[in-house]
Amino acid sequence: MQDVLQLLQAQQDSMVQDLRTLVEIESPSRNAEQIRKVGDVVEGWLNLLGARSERIASSNGDHRLFRLPSPNPQRILILSHADTVWEMGTLSRLSFRIDGDRAYGPGSYDMKGGIVQAVWALKALQTRGMFPCQIDFLLTSDEEIGSRTSSGLIEELAQGAQAVLVIEPSNPGTYTLKTSRKGVGDFYVTVQGKAAHAGGQPEKGVNAILELSRQVLHVTALGTPSKGTTINVGVIHGGTASNVVPAEAWMHVDLRVTTLSEAQRVEEAMKSLHAFDERARVTVTGGLNRPPFERTEGTAHLYELAREVANSLGFVLGEDASGGGSDGNFTASIAPTLDGLGACGDGAHAEHEHVIVSEMPRRAALLAGLILALNPAPEETADPAASPE
Ligand SMILES: [Zn+2]
Structure with missing residues (x-):
């Protein structure tokens, strides 16, 4: 050579x-x-x-x-x-x-x-x-x-x-x-709540940011670092003004996995996310885009x-x-x-x-x-x- x-x-x-x-x-x-x-x-x-x-x-x-x-x-x-x-x-x-x-x-x-x-x-x-x-x-x-x-x-x-x-x-x-x-995936999680005046009738609203915040903690906990599975909520967005109960919020989530079985586990968990507050609606799109x-x-x-x-x-x-x-x-x-x-x-x-x-x-x-x-x-x-x- x-x-x-x-x-x-x-x-x-x-x-x-x-x-x-x-x-x-x-x-x-x-x-x-x-x-x-x-x-x-x-x-x-x-x-x-x-x-x-x-x-x-x-x-x-x-x-x-x-x-x-x-x-x-x-x-x-x-x-x-x-x-x-x-x-x-x-x-x-x-x-x-x-x-x-x-x-x-x-x-x-x-x-x-x-x-x-x-x-x-x-x-x-x-x-x-x-x-x-x-x-x-x-x-x-x-x-x-x-x-x-x-x-x-x-x-x-x-x-x-x-x-x-x-x-x-x-x-x-x-x-x-x-x-x-590592395999790479990403997900968008969108929460639909209900807008209301924050001062006048806050009880009529469903706070999408509050619901999303609970989802952030729940989704992050799906990571298993000891198995090489990490989850990063990298972007969140929601609300329109401080005096409005926010009707919508979303997050963009990054997933890294070392095995296909871990990818499947997280994908299934993500696809079955449900709202903590049953008046809110949670939708999930995305998935694994590169297998490990x-x-x-x-x-x-x-x-x-x-x-x-x-x-x-x-x-x-x-x-x-x-x-x-x-x-x-x-x-x-x-x-x-x-x-x-x-x-x-x-x-x-x-x-x-x-x-x-x-x-x-x-x-x-x-x-x-x-x-x-x-x-x-x-x-x-x-x-x-x-x-x-
Ligand atoms: Zn390159």
């Missing part, structure tokens, strides 16, 4: 240039035009490697699928997203810049650095003559807003895949891979292979769980999935978002090495650590 690493290290400046190109195309979720531009750039890069491009129409911007051929019928799915959480115009305030070993810019770490690394990993593999297996590189447009238009496509592409490699950022500081992620990504045997095996590849490249690779969701949550129960294979850095969704430049070639080599380790050439051994080149 050392030859691949050296090849990539020699291209570090080009990788940074490519990162700059992607960061300087601002691509907020729902901005189909800007997301198309990111897709066009990646298409240009992958077409040079012989990829066949497909567009899957979506109201949030088309999803792009780039398919790299191989005589080997095994197929690996690489998951990435073109959208960022940053609105248009952010660049005028936070421009792309290099400071020492860090490349700063909106979307650099989540996840344009990972996209660049993956493209260069594929370039490195192509120098070997042919790809070790078929590779589907999926670039979606709506990961940051819940993947509502892409989750079906992601699940479909994961069917029959040898592995799903998610190029979301590695954990900050430790640069570990992610072998499990549980650490399956397949994931553990992928991680083990990646660790061996890292060893052969001269670094130690750890694993970690994440409280946040990714598109890997949709695939973990369908095919062996490994996440956090993207950029090293820090500051996802924050102003200090950056990528560690010197890690880019190394992480690209890790991804290339993992694909090779999964599909060793017949004369090679299956154990990359045992056969350093």
Whole structure:
């Protein structure tokens, strides 16, 4: 693997240039035009490697699928997203810049650095003559807003895949891979009460805020932190004026779970909420939008292979769980999935978002090495650590 690493290290400046190109195309979720531009750039890069491009129409911007051929019928799915959480115009305030070993810019770490690394990993593999297996590189447009238009496509592409490699950022500081992620859900709870004059006839009113307050405590108590189930009432709203008994109030609730059974338990409890004050009416919408990504045997095996590849490249690779969701949550129960294979850095969704430049070639080599380790050439051994080149 050392030859691949050296090849990539020699291209570090080009990788940074490519990162700059992607960061300087601002691509907020729902901005189909800007997301198309990111897709066009990646298409240009992958077409040079012989990829066949497909567009899957979506109201949030088309999803792009780039398919790299191989005589080997095994197929690996690489998951990435073109959208960022940053609105248009952010660049005028936070421009792309290099400071020492860090490349700063909106979307650099989540996840344009990972996209660049993956493209260069594929370039490195192509120098070997042919790809070790078929590779589907999926670039979606709506990961940051819940993947509502892409989750079906992601699940479909994961069917029959040898592995799903998610190029979301590695954990900050430790640069570990992610072998499990919490499932994510959200709910809106709305209370209908009855308005009345707070001074004149308070007894004629039904205070929706009071009812909602009891629901806040009840819903929060559904969490079981010891099992990894946490519930956060993040937004509440209600009332119109201090002298009016409020007729309506609502809350927006975030749910995180590590197991599907916990998700089902909380979902059932939420769907059967009833009013403490029987004159009030409680309605609940929402549910689980990303199932938990549980650490399956397949994931553990992928991680083990990646660790061996890292060893052969001269670094130690750890694993970690994440409280946040990714598109890997949709695939973990369908095919062996490994996440956090993207950029090293820090500051996802924050102003200090950056990528560690010197890690880019190394992480690209890790991804290339993992694909090779999964599909060793017949004369090679299956154990990359045992056969350093
Ligand atoms: Zn991301």
